Amino acid sequence: MSPEYQSWTKEQLIARLNELESYPQASASTKKTTSSTKITTVTSPQKKTFDFTSHPRRKIAVKFCYSGWEYNGLAFQNGPTPLPTVEEVLFNAFAKTRLVDPDKGLDGCGWERCGRTDRGVSAAGQVVSLWPSMRQPSREETRSELRYVSILNRVLPPTIRVLAWSPISSTFSARFNCQSRHYKYFFSPQELDLGLMQQAADRLVGEHDFRNLCKLDPAKQITNFNRRVLLAKISPISDHLCVFDLRGTAFLYHQVRHIMAILFLVGTGLEHPSIVSTLLNVGKETNSPSELDNSPLEIVDRKPEYQMADGLPLMLWDCAYSDSDVQWQTDIDTGESGTGSELYHQLHSIYARSSIHTALDAHFLSAAAQLHSHPPQRFPFSHTGLALSTIPVLLKSKERPVLSVPLGGGTFKRTAKYIPVLLRKRLDHVEVANERWRVGKGERREERKNVADGIPQTEYDGDE
Template sequence: MASSRSRTLSKYHNWTREELIAQLEKLDVDSSQHEILPRKEGSFFNFASHPRRKIALKFCYSGQEYNGMAFQKDKTPLPTVEGVLFNALTQTRLIDPNKGFEGCGWERCGRTDRGVSAAGQVISLWVRSAINDGIIPDSDQTETASSQGVLNPDDVNDELPLLTVDAGSSFSSRVTRSQRSSIATSEIPYIQVLNRVLPSTIRIIAWSPVAETFSARFSCQFRHYKYFFPATKDLSIPRMEDAVGRLVGSHDFRNLCTLDGSRQIDNYIRHISHAEISQIGPDESAMDIGPMYVFNLIGNAFLYNQVRNIMAILFLVGSGLEEPHVLSSLMNGDPKNPVPPYRPGEKIEVVDRKPSYQMAIGLPLVLWDCGYLTEDVKWQTDDDPPTATGETESVITSNVRHQLSSIYMRSRIRSVIDGHFLRASSRYHDLPYTPLPFTDDEARDATLTHEKTTLNIPVGAGVHIRTAKYIPLLNRARGDTSEAVNERWRQGRGKKRLERQKLQGEDTPSLHTINIAS
């Protein structure tokens, strides 16, 4: 019996309390990554007896771990960021899982594709609050409130951040003196609570109380994207900068995005307020592939895959395969409103349909920030955890900065090791592509690249397309017009979707009125 008990305890009996808790939390997260979890039987929580408030959450995530930002109803190879976030919010009982995304008024600032990361993504939603502001549910109203679940945002007025409810709602504003003494005066530490159950690849970094009318998507004033890439010897930064300068202003980007009929977009004009390429500080691990650069792009809104399509053209220009003014031609899609030459003497062609080309890899792309008016959001963090002599490791690591610093340190170590692997292999193998000598003072002739036996065209993240012959962009086969793409979807999948929704009794807008912008 003793030996049997010893064998049973041998796996865990030497673990510390913190290690056991960490392992249990990891198992909880791993088991809930791929699906929205329903509330467990026997674990009833009366959300209706708690006040709610509308907040915005700002968070970062590593895109390579996820199947994109947006939750998908169908099974996905990797979890989605929204799916993991939703599970964390329900696990901490901040939202009611039975009400779904609609029940908490969930809105995201923008979508990101599989592999694309974010440093400042934002969602807005209604969550449970610890601040009651004198609103206590009457005992004779408990059953009614319980049956109704969470509060309807329409029942909450604009006096935020403290929750107040109209007298006609299911909550009464009559509060006794003894009840007032028990009213909470400090808010739930949303950041600490959520980061405890979220995987390390998603970190909540700030939150803000917001008004009832606030929308993470439509209240956003600008979105800032960054695309990181190394400046190899066969990539001209000055040529890329020449092309980038043409992006600033309002332009038609139908040839610089992915046309998707399900979005039914008929306006492809987007305004770019800032576009530049800048060098990042020297990095020892990158010395074999050249200094790192970042393409910064700021605009009010973006089309589907717009940044990755633009970056693909910049790589072609930087490689000497296309001239910088090809970007002006691609933004010259409307013959009735021609784009003027960016420089005197440039020939700008009308390109009414998108030529065939592969967009850049998503891994180096980051949604860097989502900007809002200062009167709309006031980003804040939780109160610092109490410190004392001999504070535990769990207290130290609860700080977001410590957590992200630890993640960054491990990433740097892996990067340095990978760099040494590259150096070690260089004694026996050539680089996967042959760099061409070239100085920034001279404009490289594209024919020099064409004379190579095999072309290696960069598409980001160290990935190259190998081809024996390069066809100039404007000489390639072109796809359908955006109008034809939209009509084909309406007559195909869109028509089937409407029929299915009618059978289910759902109220849906006309296919001609659906317009989903980025």
């Protein structure tokens, strides 16, 4: 959702120029920090200081969408990042509109996100909860209720759009009150057997230990990898696009992208659908036999090495809450010129231009196809009748051809010799990796924290 200034009206362009010119110079900017979270905001020394203590606060939840490829992930980072984070931009919008005190940072307003998305990953229904100020509305704003959607979207870039908000109880948590999270992963069905992929996806439903289908991060010291999947379904959207819907109560780090990587291997025919059941069998032999040789499934208590799928096609579609917890509402729309119509028009305009780009890219491919031959189709094996052992050798070199194994988002892993997942090198056991980090980087991090807090190291016990 990048800015499309060509489609803006003259009035919109003038308003945008005025907004940019109103920003103070970098020399006049002030860095606001708290002890736990640092947020950089730009303030003008000429403006009268806003007294947040004179206004009461109320707790709300905000639903918003964002283009992940434009940001360095969702979560605010203490150090410098190549791109801004979504939370940094969104918090600054709250601060600029005097809904939160920039001096107190994220912690000062009780900021809490529903779920974290990494760099490149988008969201259509992300949610944060916080305590904004109940400042008096301006003349342009409704007197009965603040128009949070229009207030925030007025200062946010087009790549982040606030969709709705809800009043919530003081005990509500955007993270822990969430009943389920729904992810969508879009991919091309070319050279994939969707039926085999669905057979593999069916094995995900239910509660399982997903340690072999996520990224293991010892810094988080996770010991419980059990998660419940409610839905795992592959559906065609068009002849050229499919979507994998995955809904669960909670997810592990990079879990969706690891699952998609395995589904791609199944779709090509490089792995059997039973690979999912085997990777979920982490601690005991199961009575369910393998579909390959009718023997008990292998125990896989350590994760095999494999590359996860690309992050660009992944979207956090929705965060579901009880109707008694949230009642999503938008600003009062006054017709064609209302806030809701304007927001829809903006997003539809972006979609229309993206469709044009897709059509142009398709014609580039058609032009190339007139002069360059299509590479031989080897996947899926279920359609071509091939197998790893029967792929024809190259005529000139007499060697096996390089295989392009899909990773999603138009990316591939090229390999001349495919090694089955269960035969690959395996990572350390979770307990071993966690302990090595705890007595290494973990202890050093705790020592630095204690020094910063003024605690003498002779009084510090690393096990506390």
